[in-house]
Amino acid sequence: MNITFYGAAQNVTGSKHLIDVNGYKILLDCGLHQGRRAEATALNSHLPFPAKDIDAVILSHGHADHCGTLPLLVKEGFKGKIYATPATIDVATYILKDSAKIQEQDTNYYNDHLRLNEEPAEPLYTTDDVETMLPHFAPTPYFWHSKQWTKLTDNIRFKLYDAGHILGSSIIVLEITEQGKVKTLAFTGDIGHKDTPLLRDPETILEPVDILISECTYGNRIHTSIDEAKERLVSVITKAFTNRSKIIVPSFSLGRTQELIYILHQLTDSGRIPRLPIYIDSPLAANIAEVFIKHSEEYNEATWKDFSTPGEAPLAFRNLIYTHSVEDSKRLNTLSGPFMIISASGMCEGGRVLHHLKNNIADEHAIIMFTGYQAEGTLGRKIIEGQNPVRILGEEYQVHAQVVKFNEFSAHADQAQLLEYISSLKSLKEVFLVHTETEQATAFAPLLKERLPSTEIFVPKYGDTFEL
Numbered sequence: 034m035n036i037t038f039y040g041a042a043q044n045v046t047g048s049k050h051l052i053d054v055n056g057y058k059i060l061l062d063c064g065l066h067q068g069r070r071a072e073a074t075a076l077n078s079h080l081p082f083p084a085k086d087i088d089a090v091i092l093s094h095g096h097a098d099h100c101g102t103l104p105l106l107v108k109e110g111f112k113g114k115i116y117a118t119p120a121t122i123d124v125a126t127y128i129l130k131d132s133a134k135i136q137e138q139d140t141n142y143y144n145d146h147l148r149l150n151e152e153p154a155e156p157l158y159t160t161d162d163v164e165t166m167l168p169h170f171a172p173t174p175y176f177w178h179s180k181q182w183t184k185l186t187d188n189i190r191f192k193l194y195d196a197g198h199i200l201g202s203s204i205i206v207l208e209i210t211e212q213g214k215v216k217t218l219a220f221t222g223d224i225g226h227k228d229t230p231l232l233r234d235p236e237t238i239l240e241p242v243d244i245l246i247s248e249c250t251y252g253n254r255i256h257t258s259i260d261e262a263k264e265r266l267v268s269v270i271t272k273a274f275t276n277r278s279k280i281i282v283p284s285f286s287l288g289r290t291q292e293l294i295y296i297l298h299q300l301t302d303s304g305r306i307p308r309l310p311i312y313i314d315s316p317l318a319a320n321i322a323e324v325f326i327k328h329s330e331e332y333n334e335a336t337w338k339d340f341s342t343p344g345e346a347p348l349a350f351r352n353l354i355y356t357h358s359v360e361d362s363k364r365l366n367t368l369s370g371p372f373m374i375i376s377a378s379g380m381c382e383g384g385r386v387l388h389h390l391k392n393n394i395a396d397e398h399a400i401i402m403f404t405g406y407q408a409e410g411t412l413g414r415k416i417i418e419g420q421n422p423v424r425i426l427g428e429e430y431q432v433h434a435q436v437v438k439f440n441e442f443s444a445h446a447d448q449a450q451l452l453e454y455i456s457s458l459k460s461l462k463e464v465f466l467v468h469t470e471t472e473q474a475t476a477f478a479p480l481l482k483e484r485l486p487s488t489e490i491f492v493p494k495y496g497d498t499f500e501l
């Protein structure tokens with residue numbers, strides 16, 4: 034068998050890994066490339082392999098950089114099943130419908146503001162394409178729940194462990210028999226941060242693993258503790274309250290938004306922060322909050338207890354306001370601070386957050402608060418790196434707002450947790466580090482080699498194929 038890396042290879046988006054077992058082709062994830070617009074558009078516009086040749090897809094979780102090109106896969110001729118946990122299917126359904134809508138809106142906005150000689154753009158896929166794709170989903174519960182492997186062929190079966198990254202996220206373990214020899218290949222997907230509010234800790238893989246494909250997003254970073262982050266958050270919010278600032282939080286609608294809401298709820302209830310109005314300006318986040326309620330069996334126990342206390346729920350409390358319509362969203366521009374707006378997309382690559390940034394980035398009293406990883410080439414990355422001015426929706430803006438960044442609310446394991454997780458696996462022969470930029474991988478690989486001297490470690494490039 035062999036494996037080819039078609040994304041999240043020396044970068045953190047576009048996750049797509051193709052395993053070929055004697056002609057049977059399994060695609061792990063089918064994610065959207067994000068980042069430099071022209072480059073991402075070119076990479077996303079067509080899949081790098083014939084879609085009709087793929088026999089099965091196993092999806093690790095519902096973030097767009099892991100599931101965002103599934104509608105394109107079906108549009109280009111894929112006929113098989115897309116295996117994922119029931120929660121991932123619900124999450125991905127919302128994410129993909131939202132992605133189609135954002136692409137349609139952004140395309141319209143772009144086409145309405147065309148300059149001379151600029152060609153009109155087309156969305157990558159539409160809401161109809163998403164609807165056509167949905168019947169391909171095959172709900173596959175976590176192994177702890179079903180106690181069953183899922184058979185793909187007589188020689189290939191797989192199971193899903195909880196990755197603790199976002200609701201429904203999984204670690205995929207494949208068992209492949211070739212010429213009487215059994216090999217185990219595991220793919221971490223994105224692996225969670227231990228002790229994350231709401232989610233369970235990542236599960237340990239019980240079987241010996243021969244080949245591991247591991248994410249390495251924060252391979253060069255140790256997160257400070259969540260308690261220190263909470264203290265910083267208290268000081269940012271208290272200051273904002275005094276200065277009547279608007280706080281703009283670009284956030285994935287999924288994962289960090291819910292964790293941040295959960296923490297803000299705790300801090301408000303304990304009187305650590307004033308009752309600041311918090312607008313969740315994302316219809317998607319409101320939908321995802323419902324997915325959380327539907328899949329409450331997947332929370333950790335502490336959160337479950339929070340839910341069963343009478344009165345407010347972790348994701349719904351008095352000063353939290355979900356805005357649904359575009360009109361409600363626009364009305365936020367006319368309000369004066371202090372308040373917080375949490376809005377997608379997390380890397381400022383699209384969605385309503387762009388309009389809030391446009392309206393506030395030049396205001397010295399405003400605060401832009403990042404809570405997640407900002408990939409190279411994204412607007413979010415440019416802002417945290419201090420680029421000034423920046424281009425938003427085709428116009429230049431001066432950055433006068435204060436920019437703050439929290440890595441601690443990350444949904445990813447840090448260097449120490451990754452090292453601990455990978456080196457706890459038995460009999461590892463090969464490790465492929467993906468979902469990582471070269472700087473992170475270069476820092477991480479030698480540390481891992483120290484722990485696992487007889488394991489080969491690779492950092493594949495886009496399009497690299499390895500015989501396994």
Ligand SMILES: [Zn+2]
Pocket residue numbers: 094096099198223
């Ligand atoms: Zn993710």
